[in-house]
Amino acid sequence: MDSSGIRDALTEKGLRVTPQRIAIYEAILKLNNHPTADDIAAHIKLDHPNIATGTVYKVLESLVENGLIKKVKTEKDVMRYDAILENHNHLYCAESDRIADYYNEEINNLLTDYFRQHEIPDFKIADIKLQIIGKFLNETE
C-alpha cells in the first residue's frame, strides 16, 4: 500500500489524515517482523523527531479499532503489531523472539469446519488463533 492508499484507508474509516498516522502506518508496513510500539516510534523519529510516544500508542490503538492493523501478542509482555489482515497464523520462536507469518488456508478451513461441526456449549466463537511455538532452523535473518 502506498501513501495515497493509506490516506484513502484512513478517510474511509472516518479518521483524519495526519502525517503521524501516515508515518506510523507506513512504518508497520515497512518494518516486517511485527514491530513493537517502540520499534515504530524509533523508526519514524527519523522523519518526525517530535512525535510523542503517547501519539504512537494512540494512533496504533485507533488503527486497531478500525481494523486497519492487528495486535499480536507473544509470550513477552510487549504488544506487537501486524499490518496483514488476511487470515493467517504465526510461527513464534521464544528464543529469538521472532514472529513469522504462516499462511495455510488448509489448516484454517480444517479448524473452521471442525468447530462448525463441533460447537462448544455456551460459547460463541468469534475467532480462532493458532500459535505455533518452536524454533527457526537455518536462521538467515
Next chain:
Amino acid sequence: MDSSGIRDALTEKGLRVTPQRIAIYEAILKLNNHPTADDIAAHIKLDHPNIATGTVYKVLESLVENGLIKKVKTEKDVMRYDAILENHNHLYCAESDRIADYYNEEINNLLTDYFRQHEIPDFKIADIKLQIIGKFLNETE
C-alpha cells in the same frame, strides 16, 4: 494435589520447599480462573501477610521454569497462570476477561497429525496453542 504432593513436586524438581512456594502453588490450584500474580498475592496475604510481591513473581517464574505451572497470556497485558499441565486449549472472552479450559483430545490429535504430515520448512514445532476467542453465553459465574 494436596500439600504433601506439592512438597514432593518441589523436591522432585530440586526446589527447596518453602512455605511461600507451597502457599503460591496452593493458591494457583485453588483460584481457578487462571489467576494473575496479583490475584495470587492477594489470596496468600491472608495467611502470609509479609510475603513480598517480588517473591510471588520469583516463585511463579521458577514454577514455570520447572514445568509445574504454565503462563497464559491474554489480550490484556497481564500474565496469568495455570496449574493444569495436561494438554488443553483456552476459551477466552475479551469482554469479561474470562478464560475457560477447553479439553478436546480430538482437536489436539487433529493438529498434531496435521503438522506431522505437513512439516513447516525451517521450523521445528515445540508446541501448538489454539486460542478460541469469543463470548460466553448464559454466564453463570
Next chain:
DNA sequence: TTTTTATATGAGAATAATTCTCTTTAAAGA
C-alpha cells in the same frame, strides 16, 4: 480563502506490571 470546530498531537506526569538489588533468613545436607 478564511473561519470555525472538533479532533489529534506533544509533553510529560502517572500508573501498573514486573524485575532488580541487596540484606537477611531459613531449608537441607553434613
Next chain:
DNA sequence: TCTTTAAAGAGAATTATTCTCATATAAAAA
C-alpha cells in the same frame, strides 16, 4: 547442631502503556 547456599523481604528501579491538558491542525462551513 552447624554450615552452606538458595530463597525471601523490602523497596527502589524499570518498562510498557495510559492519562491529562494545553496547543496545534485537519476538515467542514462560511
